[in-house]
Amino acid sequence: MANMSESEEAPVMTAASEAGSSLRGPFLWLLGPATVWLWVATILALLGSLKLVDPRFLGAWGWLTFGRISPAAFLSFVYGFGVPVGLSAALWAVTKGGRLPLLGRRWCLATSFLWNVGLWGGITGVLAGESRSLSWLGLPTFSLPSLGLAYLLSAGWLVAALVSQWEKTSLASRFLLLGLVWIPWAGGAAALMLHDPAVRGVAVGSLEWWFNDGLLYAGLGAFALGIVYLLVPVSLGRPVAFSGLGRIAFWAWALFANLAGTAHLVGGPFPLWMVSLGVSSRFLLWVAAVAVGVGFWVAARGGAAEKGDWDPSWHFLRFGMSSLLVAAGLGALLALPAWSRYVHYTVLEEAQLILFLYGFLGMTFFSLLYTLLPRVLGRPWPSPTLAKAHFLLSSYGISFLVGLLAAGGLFQGVGLDDPDLPIHEVIVSLLPFLRSAAAPATALLAAHAVFGLHLLWLVVESGSSRRVEEEAALAGSAREGVRTP
Amino acid sequence: MTEPKRVLLGILLATGVGWLLLVWMPLRKLGPIRPSADGAPFGRAVIGGKVYAANGCASCHTQVIRPPNLGSDIARGWGARRSLPVEYQEEHIVPLGVLRLGPDLADVGERRTEPHWYYRLLYDPRTVYPGTVMPSYRYLFSRVPLLGSPLPDALSLSGRDAPPPGFQVVPGPKARALVAYLLSLKRVPLGETGKTP
Numbered sequence: 212m213a214n215m216s217e218s219e220e221a222p223v224m225t226a227a228s229e230a231g232s233s234l235r236g237p238f239l240w241l242l243g244p245a246t247v248w249l250w251v252a253t254i255l256a257l258l259g260s261l262k263l264v265d266p267r268f269l270g271a272w273g274w275l276t277f278g279r280i281s282p283a284a285f286l287s288f289v290y291g292f293g294v295p296v297g298l299s300a301a302l303w304a305v306t307k308g309g310r311l312p313l314l315g316r317r318w319c320l321a322t323s324f325l326w327n328v329g330l331w332g333g334i335t336g337v338l339a340g341e342s343r344s345l346s347w348l349g350l351p352t353f354s355l356p357s358l359g360l361a362y363l364l365s366a367g368w369l370v371a372a373l374v375s376q377w378e379k380t381s382l383a384s385r386f387l388l389l390g391l392v393w394i395p396w397a398g399g400a401a402a403l404m405l406h407d408p409a410v411r412g413v414a415v416g417s418l419e420w421w422f423n424d425g426l427l428y429a430g431l432g433a434f435a436l437g438i439v440y441l442l443v444p445v446s447l448g449r450p451v452a453f454s455g456l457g458r459i460a461f462w463a464w465a466l467f468a469n470l471a472g473t474a475h476l477v478g479g480p481f482p483l484w485m486v487s488l489g490v491s492s493r494f495l496l497w498v499a500a501v502a503v504g505v506g507f508w509v510a511a512r513g514g515a516a517e518k519g520d521w522d523p524s525w526h527f528l529r530f531g532m533s534s535l536l537v538a539a540g541l542g543a544l545l546a547l548p549a550w551s552r553y554v555h556y557t558v559l560e561e562a563q564l565i566l567f568l569y570g571f572l573g574m575t576f577f578s579l580l581y582t583l584l585p586r587v588l589g590r591p592w593p594s595p596t597l598a599k600a601h602f603l604l605s606s607y608g609i610s611f612l613v614g615l616l617a618a619g620g621l622f623q624g625v626g627l628d629d630p631d632l633p634i635h636e637v638i639v640s641l642l643p644f645l646r647s648a649a650a651p652a653t654a655l656l657a658a659h660a661v662f663g664l665h666l667l668w669l670v671v672e673s674g675s676s677r678r679v680e681e682e683a684a685l686a687g688s689a690r691e692g693v694r695t696p
Numbered sequence: 697m698t699e700p701k702r703v704l705l706g707i708l709l710a711t712g713v714g715w716l717l718l719v720w721m722p723l724r725k726l727g728p729i730r731p732s733a734d735g736a737p738f739g740r741a742v743i744g745g746k747v748y749a750a751n752g753c754a755s756c757h758t759q760v761i762r763p764p765n766l767g768s769d770i771a772r773g774w775g776a777r778r779s780l781p782v783e784y785q786e787e788h789i790v791p792l793g794v795l796r797l798g799p800d801l802a803d804v805g806e807r808r809t810e811p812h813w814y815y816r817l818l819y820d821p822r823t824v825y826p827g828t829v830m831p832s833y834r835y836l837f838s839r840v841p842l843l844g845s846p847l848p849d850a851l852s853l854s855g856r857d858a859p860p861p862g863f864q865v866v867p868g869p870k871a872r873a874l875v876a877y878l879l880s881l882k883r884v885p886l887g888e889t890g891k892t893p
Contacts, residue, residue: 340747411787415788466710472714552762634799
């Protein structure tokens with residue numbers, strides 16, 4: 212560990228305050244709509260949970276039926292919020308807070324436009340009943356060309372930029388590259404195969420789960436880990452420790468994320484080897500996550516965090532890493548046959564998913580936004596109180612939501628395992644948990660509303676002061692982020 | 697080859713391994729190898745499968761019977777033995793499911809054989825299961841004028857559900873297709889038990 216020199220994860224943001232206004236547009240095109248999608252996702256999720264509490268809530272409109280809004284909520288979170296933030300992370304890594312060539316700007320604009328148009332169409336399609344209900348592959352066919360084109364326009368350019376300015380030691384670039392490449396590769400293959408009439412039978416199921424876990428771990432998870440490697444030097448002033456271990460973790464992650472999906476198929480109509488492969492891959496993913504986590508906490512112990520002021524980015528990042536370790540561990544343990552017997556198909560699995568999505572991906576992504584936006588917009592976040600409120604509301608919201616679903620899932624699982632207990636009673640024993648879960652879900656909605664308002668405030672303030680600052684042309688402290696190390 | 701290109705190639709290969717093992721192999725080994733005895737499902741049942749998917753029935757219902765050591769599915773009477781790949785081999789939509797807030801439906805066509813029962817359930821689940829969380833799917837039904845005697849498919853509704861005088865409620869095309877699909881879900885003939893491979 213002695214050789215953990217500063218150069219390993221080159222401190223990316225040294226030139227932070229130079230953030231050219233040329234980056235303002237591209238990031239706002241990507242992140243503005245992403246924030247809106249975050250609200251859409253949260254509102255839909257809350258509606259879904261209310262519908263479970265009372266199925267007669269909001270009547271029997273087809274487009275608001277539980278089976279459509281609950282997938283729509285997950286899809287809007289992942290594709291509306293997750294993917295654009297992932298692209299922003301890569302964009303930030305290649306521009307290093309500097310300037311963006313004109314070509315890159317145009318591509319970002321085209322991406323943002325095509326992506327959001329495609330997604331509006333897609334989510335509307337899901338609500339209108341056009342989905343084939345294949346979890347993360349659930350967006351209707353007609354939205355795919357626009358989404359695919361949008362992604363490729365940016366990803367192609369970003370991959371080329373990452374490759375051309377490769378830093379030997381940068382683990383961040385590796386993880387970002389994985390996310391950038393995996394999504395179009397696997398998404399394209401999956402979409403083409405699903406529309407091939409020869410593809411039928413249980414292979415559709417394993418295709419679906421190959422893609423599901425791949426998207427979460429190798430796609431968005433890789434973006435989030437890339438963000439961890441990007442941000443730790445910014446927040447702590449030193450890189451994540453043990454970069455050799457990190458490299459091994461990277462390759463384990465890239466490989467096993469592709470094999471983990473079949474862990475979901477325990478007990479299903481699949482040969483044993485497929486299921487065992489999935490379960491063992493989940494364990495190895497956990498090991499890889501722990502390897503990254505160890506380096507993270509070693510860096511945190513020696514790092515310059517908590518130098519008095521409250522750094523939102525660091526708090527979100529730490530919550531995200533903790534969630535990753537717990538979620539990856541749960542993902543592995545719950546798939547073990549001894550557990551799966553009780554917990555498979557219960558809301559405990561949903562709790563694990565939510566911890567991964569909102570706890571790990573969501574919080575890590577927010578951490579990026581707290582670091583990135585002030586640098587790009589040239590102003591600090593206007594209100595530390597709002598940032599703190601956002602963090603507290605979302606961390607408590609996520610913890611209670613996951614806790615309630617996990618506890619409810621245990622009751623549900625034990626109940627389902629008892630063949631003499633009618634299913635109605637099993638669900639009745641679960642309902643108090645689902646009902647109480649509406650409270651933390653509301654807290655999450657409030658958290659996202661706080662973030663949205665704060666962002667709006669920042670954008671308006673930076674817009675009005677842009678002219679003045681440009682004239683002054685000073686790299687004064689006002690242009691720096693909330694906390695620049 | 698430079699390092700970034702090696703990394704890029706490695707990523708493509710790692711993803712390819714997943715595709716090969718979890719997509720291509722199952723397609724070869726578990727796909728439609730030989731034509732099934734009853735032939736591929738057709739007509740209404742196929743459309744019904746799409747209705748099932750589009751309305752998210754799979755967010756509460758699974759279609760998998762697990763073996764006895766992995767759950768009480770068989771003891772609950774959801775199927776006589778664990779599900780096998782051949783039972784799905786002609787299906788384009790394979791709704792294995794993610795969450796069980798209701799019973800498994802892999803074999804529901806064996807248990808419930810009466811179309812009217814399904815119409816009633818879909819129109820208002822609470823008349824069949826008081827207090828259930830299953831939502832109503834009355835948007836799949838339509839209200840038409842009553843001319844003479846009610847149509848054979850018309851639902852006999854009373855109380856709050858009853859249509860105004862001079863009208864009747866009949867299942868729409870989607871409800872009919874959905875019920876045809878549910879009736880076709882007879883993956884494991886009752887009484888048949890089998891060795892799992």
